[in-house]
Amino acid sequence: xxxxxxxxxxxxxxxxxxLAAQELYPRGASVAALRLVxxxxxxxxxxxxxxxxxxxxxxxxxxxxxxxxxxxxxxxPVGRHVIMLCDSVSCWxxxxxxxxxxxxxxxxxxxxxxxxxxAITLLPxxxxxxxxxxxxxxxxxALHGDVxxxxxxxxxxxxxxxx
Amino acid sequence: MTPPSERPLTAMIDPATGPPDCAAYEHAGGWQxxxxxxSSLAPAEIIDMVTRSKxxxxxxxxxxxxxxxxxxxxxxxxxxxxxxxxxxxxxxxGTFKDRLLLEGNPLQLIEGMILAAYGxxxxxxxxxxxxxxxLACTRLHRAIGEARQQGxxxxxxxxxxxxxxxxxxxSAGRYICGEETALLTxxxxxRATPRSKPPFPQTGGLWGAPSVVNNVETLCNLPHIIANGxxxxxxxxxxxxxxxxxxxxxGRVAKPGAWELPIGTPLRQIIEEYAGGMRSGYRLRALLPxxxxxxxxxxxxxxxxxxxxxxxxxxxxxxxxxxxILDDRTCPIxxxxxxxxxxxxxxxxxxTPCRDGLPWVERLLDAIEDGTGQDEDMDQLARHARMLGAPxxxxxxxxxxxxxxxxxxxxxxxxxxxxHIQQGxxxxxxxx
Numbered sequence: 001x002x003x004x005x006x007x008x009x010x011x012x013x014x015x016x017x018x019l020a021a022q023e024l025y026p027r028g029a030s031v032a033a034l035r036l037v038x039x040x041x042x043x044x045x046x047x048x049x050x051x052x053x054x055x056x057x058x059x060x061x062x063x064x065x066x067x068x069x070x071x072x073x074x075x076x077p078v079g080r081h082v083i084m085l086c087d088s089v090s091c092w093x094x095x096x097x098x099x100x101x102x103x104x105x106x107x108x109x110x111x112x113x114x115x116x117x118x119a120i121t122l123l124p125x126x127x128x129x130x131x132x133x134x135x136x137x138x139x140x141x142a143l144h145g146d147v148x149x150x151x152x153x154x155x156x157x158x159x160x161x162x163x
Numbered sequence: 164m165t166p167p168s169e170r171p172l173t174a175m176i177d178p179a180t181g182p183p184d185c186a187a188y189e190h191a192g193g194w195q196x197x198x199x200x201x202s203s204l205a206p207a208e209i210i211d212m213v214t215r216s217k218x219x220x221x222x223x224x225x226x227x228x229x230x231x232x233x234x235x236x237x238x239x240x241x242x243x244x245x246x247x248x249x250x251x252x253x254x255x256x257g258t259f260k261d262r263l264l265l266e267g268n269p270l271q272l273i274e275g276m277i278l279a280a281y282g283x284x285x286x287x288x289x290x291x292x293x294x295x296x297x298l299a300c301t302r303l304h305r306a307i308g309e310a311r312q313q314g315x316x317x318x319x320x321x322x323x324x325x326x327x328x329x330x331x332x333x334s335a336g337r338y339i340c341g342e343e344t345a346l347l348t349x350x351x352x353x354r355a356t357p358r359s360k361p362p363f364p365q366t367g368g369l370w371g372a373p374s375v376v377n378n379v380e381t382l383c384n385l386p387h388i389i390a391n392g393x394x395x396x397x398x399x400x401x402x403x404x405x406x407x408x409x410x411x412x413x414g415r416v417a418k419p420g421a422w423e424l425p426i427g428t429p430l431r432q433i434i435e436e437y438a439g440g441m442r443s444g445y446r447l448r449a450l451l452p453x454x455x456x457x458x459x460x461x462x463x464x465x466x467x468x469x470x471x472x473x474x475x476x477x478x479x480x481x482x483x484x485x486x487x488i489l490d491d492r493t494c495p496i497x498x499x500x501x502x503x504x505x506x507x508x509x510x511x512x513x514x515t516p517c518r519d520g521l522p523w524v525e526r527l528l529d530a531i532e533d534g535t536g537q538d539e540d541m542d543q544l545a546r547h548a549r550m551l552g553a554p555x556x557x558x559x560x561x562x563x564x565x566x567x568x569x570x571x572x573x574x575x576x577x578x579x580x581x582x583h584i585q586q587g588x589x590x591x592x593x594x595x
Binding site: 034 | 261262293297332354485493501511
């Protein structure tokens, strides 16, 4: 089984080396490599971070500086699905606070936490460029606009049923 | 022959059909500019045409595009590694114009990049795309693949001897990467803090090589300037600036959205005619004309022409041209708190005034909005606004940008601040 605590599988290592080979210097692939690991494992564990650093010829601390810098790179495990509810200005004006409170109540968690069944992690996110359809959110990679409580309730049920 | 469209940027964008492929793009007038440039124009002529078109950078700073390019060393691309980078890290809160161009017509951006790269003789192209723009990413990859297959990208384009290709860098979400030197640092796989200038990117940019960073909307204008001429482009604007601009409105208006209009269109027309005015039951109180880092304009100022000079004269900045509306039932202090939360969180942490000052500002605003603010807090806010707002006291423009809505808000909403402190509560609630 693939877990974040086992070494990276050989094909993933090969993909990272291929990314590095496209760059003038290997470290130019650091974000792409971290995103690749996260796409496979859901987050970037310290075991994997060290391996990636090694493949790119960087120190683990140097790469961790990159990994912890970006909003979309997770250095802690997340649930099977991640809801990122925009908390920037247009969405705030259009009522994202009551929606966030509704989500927290329904899920029994606070922003930054994962449900006990490991189905859903709720995170705030900065403006996702969908302000003409505020309030907006990203669910995994999919964009949703004009969000209301009915949409959220339906979404939660759907996500819980999905693998 | 049909005259060129007065809405050149969006002429081929139709959400119902998706973006045009190479053939549809060519049929609608695409690739003309590339043929013309590579067969009959010298790189210096491209730069000259763009300068004469009065195109100014659409990312927010408004620097003349031709002038920006003029600082790049002139060696041919074959003799020196140079980069042309499209800044598609659209993260200014309230801004959604580049998404429209990226998703709606990626080939237009690709052609704009070819022309810019030919002008500055750069052989390497990079699109720095924000990580959240998933659909744009898919469409860009498809368009680049097709353009490469048909010979518009790659070695010896159209037999001209000019070679250029494009790589998409998907970022992972960080506002400061939109600042061009932080963007370069990010591309080098480092923690993306801004760099000190000089050297300027045009002489010492990515991996030390000459690099030009242009906003997506800026680049998308180039095919039209080269195909139809700089005088035609300059004539599209209503005032001193050339071309059209994608304007947008969000907040409690009847029809939030984005529209391509002549640059210099009055803000009143954008809000009342295109955005349909305020929703019923709401009045326009104030607005940010061009994203989170622009100063508030009072409702009385909405006759301002939306060009760089006019908005500056009115006391703000055109910025991205995407207006955020404050209505009379939304708390202005709550709105400023939301903005400062964003800036505090997105501070890269490199320099102390920004790293420590912005969270302090946020906490002061928290207290005032939550009803525990004191009179002294207003002095502290004013002091921070002075210290962080003036350019030169912080490493980059992040903190001065963050202070723009605060400084203007302290003046415009003085009575609201006082009411919060006196009453010990927020007289209004957001999202009500």
